[in-house]
Amino acid sequence: MRVTVEDGRAIKVTADPDHPPTQGALCTKVSRYAERVHHPKRLTTPMKRVGPKGEGRFEPISWDEALTLAASRLSEIASRAPEAIVPYSYAGTMGFVQGDSIAQRFFHALGASQLDRTICAAAGAAGLKYTYGSSIGMLNEFFAESEVILIWGANPIASNLHFWTRAQAAKRNGAQLIAIDPYRSLTAEKCHQHIALKPGTDGALALGMMNVLISEDVLDHAYIADHTLGFDGLKARALTYSPARVAEICGIEAQTVIDLARLYGSTKKAAIRMNYGMQRVRGGGNAARAIACLPSLTGAWRERAGGVLLSSSGWAPVDTHALQRPDLMPGWPARQPRVINMNQIGDALTHPGDDAFGPKVEAIVVYNSNPVAVAPDSERVAEGFARDDLFTIVLEHFQTDTADYADLLLPATTQLEHLDVHKSYGHTHVMANLPAISPVGDARPNTEIFRGIARSMGLQHPALYESDEEVAAHAFRWDDDALQGVDWATLKENRWARLNLPDAPLANGAFRTPSGKCEFFSERLAQQGLDPLPDYLAPYESADGSPELAARYPLAMISPPARNFLNSTFVNVESLRSTEGEPHLDIHPTDAFDRQIANGQIVRIFNDRGSMQARARVTDKAREGLVVGLSIWWKKLAPDGRNANQVTSQALTDLGGSATFYDCLVEVESV
Ligand SMILES: Nc1nc2c(c(=O)[nH]1)N[C@H]1C(S)=C(S)[C@@H](COP(=O)(O)OP(=O)(O)OC[C@H]3O[C@@H](n4cnc5c(=O)[nH]c(N)nc54)[C@H](O)[C@@H]3O)O[C@H]1N2
Ligand SMILES: Nc1nc2c(c(=O)[nH]1)N[C@H]1C(S)=C(S)[C@@H](COP(=O)(O)OP(=O)(O)OC[C@H]3O[C@@H](n4cnc5c(=O)[nH]c(N)nc54)[C@H](O)[C@@H]3O)O[C@H]1N2
Numbered sequence: 190m191r192v193t194v195e196d197g198r199a200i201k202v203t204a205d206p207d208h209p210p211t212q213g214a215l216c217t218k219v220s221r222y223a224e225r226v227h228h229p230k231r232l233t234t235p236m237k238r239v240g241p242k243g244e245g246r247f248e249p250i251s252w253d254e255a256l257t258l259a260a261s262r263l264s265e266i267a268s269r270a271p272e273a274i275v276p277y278s279y280a281g282t283m284g285f286v287q288g289d290s291i292a293q294r295f296f297h298a299l300g301a302s303q304l305d306r307t308i309c310a311a312a313g314a315a316g317l318k319y320t321y322g323s324s325i326g327m328l329n330e331f332f333a334e335s336e337v338i339l340i341w342g343a344n345p346i347a348s349n350l351h352f353w354t355r356a357q358a359a360k361r362n363g364a365q366l367i368a369i370d371p372y373r374s375l376t377a378e379k380c381h382q383h384i385a386l387k388p389g390t391d392g393a394l395a396l397g398m399m400n401v402l403i404s405e406d407v408l409d410h411a412y413i414a415d416h417t418l419g420f421d422g423l424k425a426r427a428l429t430y431s432p433a434r435v436a437e438i439c440g441i442e443a444q445t446v447i448d449l450a451r452l453y454g455s456t457k458k459a460a461i462r463m464n465y466g467m468q469r470v471r472g473g474g475n476a477a478r479a480i481a482c483l484p485s486l487t488g489a490w491r492e493r494a495g496g497v498l499l500s501s502s503g504w505a506p507v508d509t510h511a512l513q514r515p516d517l518m519p520g521w522p523a524r525q526p527r528v529i530n531m532n533q534i535g536d537a538l539t540h541p542g543d544d545a546f547g548p549k550v551e552a553i554v555v556y557n558s559n560p561v562a563v564a565p566d567s568e569r570v571a572e573g574f575a576r577d578d579l580f581t582i583v584l585e586h587f588q589t590d591t592a593d594y595a596d597l598l599l600p601a602t603t604q605l606e607h608l609d610v611h612k613s614y615g616h617t618h619v620m621a622n623l624p625a626i627s628p629v630g631d632a633r634p635n636t637e638i639f640r641g642i643a644r645s646m647g648l649q650h651p652a653l654y655e656s657d658e659e660v661a662a663h664a665f666r667w668d669d670d671a672l673q674g675v676d677w678a679t680l681k682e683n684r685w686a687r688l689n690l691p692d693a694p695l696a697n698g699a700f701r702t703p704s705g706k707c708e709f710f711s712e713r714l715a716q717q718g719l720d721p722l723p724d725y726l727a728p729y730e731s732a733d734g735s736p737e738l739a740a741r742y743p744l745a746m747i748s749p750p751a752r753n754f755l756n757s758t759f760v761n762v763e764s765l766r767s768t769e770g771e772p773h774l775d776i777h778p779t780d781a782f783d784r785q786i787a788n789g790q791i792v793r794i795f796n797d798r799g800s801m802q803a804r805a806r807v808t809d810k811a812r813e814g815l816v817v818g819l820s821i822w823w824k825k826l827a828p829d830g831r832n833a834n835q836v837t838s839q840a841l842t843d844l845g846g847s848a849t850f851y852d853c854l855v856e857v858e859s860v
């Protein structure tokens with residue numbers, strides 16, 4: 190990003206035209222970033238709560254008072270039960286400095302509970318880890334040369350613009366684009382073909398494609414022999430997924446499965462852009478694993494324009510140990526504080542504490558996240574945050590739904606005001622982020638806030654007091670081949686560097702698994718007592734997975750990102766919110782007719798966990814049996830004060846302990 194500054198104010202944010210992945214284009218929401226930075230409601234001073242929790246009434250206090258208050262409460266709890274303190278953070282910024290550096294070191298030094306950061310990508314990441322050994326795949330730029338692109342559980346027009354520009358280039362060159370998505374998203378509308386399968390059935394579709402590839406012998410036998418492990422087992426598994434069986438599971442035609450496999454297998458430059466939308470269901474890890482096997486069967490990896498990309502983040506040689514310093518944990522490495530899965534924060538905050546769970550949670554420190562809006566099973570989450578005996582610190586730019594529950598609300602700087610260093614999960618450049626303006630008001634970087642609390646608590650370890658520059662210099666293993674000739678000083682000077690990778694990085698195997706091969710069969714999974722081969726697992730909440738529940742709540746609900754929001758970020762930027770309008774629910778005409786719901790009517794969406802309201806859009810964009818509520822609204826900016834996470838569940842995926850946002854049955858009625 191390039192920032193134009195006038196009189197100390199950021200007036201414009203544009204894309205760096207020289208940065209290869211960005212090529213001068215920012216997505217709609219980020220091009221409004223200056224509006225957000227100088228928004229009249231930016232938090233500019235520390236505040237302490239004066240009203241009841243959740244009401245959001247605060248009074249300003251000084252930084253000294255704020256840090257002293259934080260330190261005295263946290264010290265008291267840490268002296269008795271350090272694990273009663275829980276950090277909560279995720280995607281507000283994904284920078285290494287303002288994300289999890291000083292913050293992690295601080296919680297580690299306290300011996301606080303650890304947070305398993307699984308709300309987004311953990312199932313897919315586990316699928317890749319067990320198959321490829323890491324989150325690696327084909328390079329974004331070469332999708333422009335692909336001849337077939339399967340856009341699988343992804344809506345790049347909304348959520349991954351810098352892939353979409355490559356897909357469009359490929360389309361102009363004659364490539365076939367196929368969307369695999371239960372919903373006719375903005376992206377699916379622009380593809381040549383849209384395969385609208387039932388949500389959570391992707392594993393079956395991938396196994397069905399394998400069935401056809403194997404039966405018709407559209408395989409790269411040399412690639413399989415040289416670079417994969419466990420073909421015979423995978424073959425036996427895939428042969429149980431006939432196109433007819435898959436058609437039944439996925440709710441599509443058998444011929445669609447056959448045609449897809451034939452096209453995929455017979456195209457040399459066949460690429461798959463999976464994204465995390467397909468793994469927010471019970472079988473998400475296995476589904477990612479099954480899809481990840483496809484290019485190793487057909488040898489698509491041999492071409493730089495072939496293969497799979499789910500995440501490129503594993504290509505960057507991040508020095509996680511140096512950044513986060515797990516060695517500061519008391520007892521490390523033999524013993525470690527308990528781990529709380531962030532998707533179950535609702536249960537954790539409402540747990541009374543016992544031997545299995547450990548101590549009741551007494552303090553939560555939230556930064557880079559808005560859990561009251563984004564975490565699943567929101568009624569439980571809000572109930573937890575409403576506890577009078579919970580001490581809550583929130584570091585934020587704005588008074589979000591979560592901030593309303595804070596005891597102490599601390600103003601944080603934005604990307605334009607602080608130093609950071611980034612990798613990407615969609616491309617293979619690393620970037621330095623230099624501050625363009627001074628902090629707005631009295632806002633401070635996350636790092637500075639945690640250093641301040643540590644100092645007030647009298648914590649001694651020097652790692653807690655490293656400057657942002659020093660932390661940034663620890664971000665990568667600069668001597669790794671991927672970063673030849675780059676160090677923090679040169680990265681800062683040049684702003685970005687392309688990782689030094691071969692164009693077709695998996696053409697000759699070189700997977701990062703224990704065997705060095707693409708592991709169709711995973712010994713590591715077998716050792717955990719898990720299925721060593723990919724399989725299809727029916728969603729928890731589906732006619733197959735829970736017929737009794739499906740009888741009461743027959744509609745599957747998904748709540749993928751809205752184009753003009755970034756998760757719950759930007760919802761309070763008026764120009765973007767007015768483009769989104771209000772919370773909507775897309776519902777198929779047949780489902781609407783059955784419920785006497787007319788287009789434009791307000792409906793109530795509900796299940797045993799909760800309910801929300803939205804305006805119905807009767808449209809066949811949602812397949813029959815599916816409803817779609819684009820997200821993630823701030824509850825307090827929605828007409829009924831609720832959002833989609835009122836109905837989502839805390840159940841975890843098969844692998845990785847990820848959230849199952851899109852594994853959710855509901856009923857809908859007119860209001
Ligand atoms: N504008 C915008 N961009 C974003 C974000 C945002 O909030 N707004 N969020 C960012 C973040 S944190 C992430 S993780 C990514 C997420 O972006 P994506 O990885 O693209 O994932 P989702 O948006 O969750 O879902 C993408 C598509 O998957 C479909 N889908 C849902 N369930 C299934 C299923 O079971 N199978 C299949 N095949 N498809 C399914 C949805 O209908 C949707 O069209 O986007 C990033 N970019
Ligand atoms: N129903 C449903 N729920 C979902 C999803 C979905 O598709 N459907 N998607 C899930 C996914 S993929 C993700 S990644 C999560 C994302 O959930 P979160 O990680 O909570 O992301 P955001 O909602 O963007 O909230 C980030 C907050 O961090 C703040 N912030 C940004 N930068 C900084 C900073 O430098 N310092 C501090 N202190 N604060 C900062 C922003 O103001 C914002 O309020 O949501 C998940 N929830």
Ligand SMILES: [Mo]
Nearest residue numbers: 280308309310
């Ligand atoms: Mo995410």
